[in-house]
Structure formats: structure tokens, C-alpha cells
Amino acid sequence: MSPVGAPDPYRFSTRWNMKKPKNPISRKRDAAADRQGGMCLYCGVLMCRGDTSEFAANFGLRPAQAFRLSCTAEHLVARQNGGGNTGSNIAAACWHCNQTRHRRKEAPDPVAYRNLVSRRVQAGKWHMKNVFEAGLLCLGTTHLIHPAL
Numbered sequence: 001m002s003p004v005g006a007p008d009p010y011r012f013s014t015r016w017n018m019k020k021p022k023n024p025i026s027r028k029r030d031a032a033a034d035r036q037g038g039m040c041l042y043c044g045v046l047m048c049r050g051d052t053s054e055f056a057a058n059f060g061l062r063p064a065q066a067f068r069l070s071c072t073a074e075h076l077v078a079r080q081n082g083g084g085n086t087g088s089n090i091a092a093a094c095w096h097c098n099q100t101r102h103r104r105k106e107a108p109d110p111v112a113y114r115n116l117v118s119r120r121v122q123a124g125k126w127h128m129k130n131v132f133e134a135g136l137l138c139l140g141t142t143h144l145i146h147p148a149l
């Protein structure tokens with residue numbers, strides 16, 4: 001415990017290994033992603049959890065495609081509907097699924113949305129062809145269960 005008024009050690013540090021601790025929501029997202037085996041709750045894609053350029057290079061994608069597969073914190077009950085940042089309300093979803101769900105005026109129920117996305121994935125849609133070709137979508141894995149669902 002630093003004494004009151006002591007300088008924040010992070011504020012004055014330029015050392016790369018003195019990064020500020022991750023904020024709690026990203027920790028909850030990471031924990032959810034670990035529970036989900038690194039796969040998106042809705043589409044089952046293997047999410048990009050680090051550098052998008054590296055991920056893109058590894059899987060033969062364009063950087064913008066890798067960005068769409070980035071791991072995000074998904075609020076099962078949308079924030080606009082009073083959903084909080086509690087662990088039980090946070091799942092891990094790819095950017096594309098997350099954005100698409102919350103782009104609607106009223107976010108669909110997570111289970112209904114997962115079923116909808118799953119049907120699109122089974123039909124070879126939802127993500128670009130090369131995402132499928134890269135083996136990032138393991139068909140049949142969209143049954144992943146979040147403890148709150």
C-alpha cells in the first residue's frame with residue numbers, strides 16, 4: 001500500500017513492463033474466453049486475442065478481417081437494458097457478432113441470437129469464405145454454454 005499522496009508508480013514509468021493492470025472488464029472477458037476455449041459464444045470462431053496483424057498473417061487473413069474476429073466483452077443483458085459488468089453478464093464474443101447483435105434497436109436474446117448465428121455459420125455464411133478456409137470455425141461448437149445461459 002502506498003502512502004497517501006505518493007506518486008502513482010505507473011504514471012511516471014515508461015518501462016514497458018510497468019503497464020497499468022488490466023481493467024476488471026477485460027479480465028472478465030479473458031476469463032470468459034478461457035472458459036469458452038477461445039471461441040466466440042455465438043459463432044464459434046477462434047477469436048483473435050492479441051495482435052491482429054500477427055493473427056492475420058498466421059491465418060492468411062487481411063488485418064481488417066482479423067479485427068472483426070477480435071475478442072470482445074459481450075454483455076448478455078445489454079448495458080442499455082440495465083446489464084452490468086458482473087462476471088455472470090460478461091461472455092466473450094467476436095467483434096462481428098457483438099456489433100451485429102447490439103446494432104439492432106433491441107438486442108436479441110443471447111440464446112435466440114446464438115441460434116440465428118449458428119444457422120448462418122452452418123450454411124457457410126456469417127464470416128468470409130477465407131475465415132472458414134483458415135479452419136477458424138469449428139462447426140458444431142456453437143453449443144458453448146455460458147454459465148448465465
Ligand SMILES: [Zn+2]
Binds near residue numbers: 042045094
Ligand atoms: Zn462470433
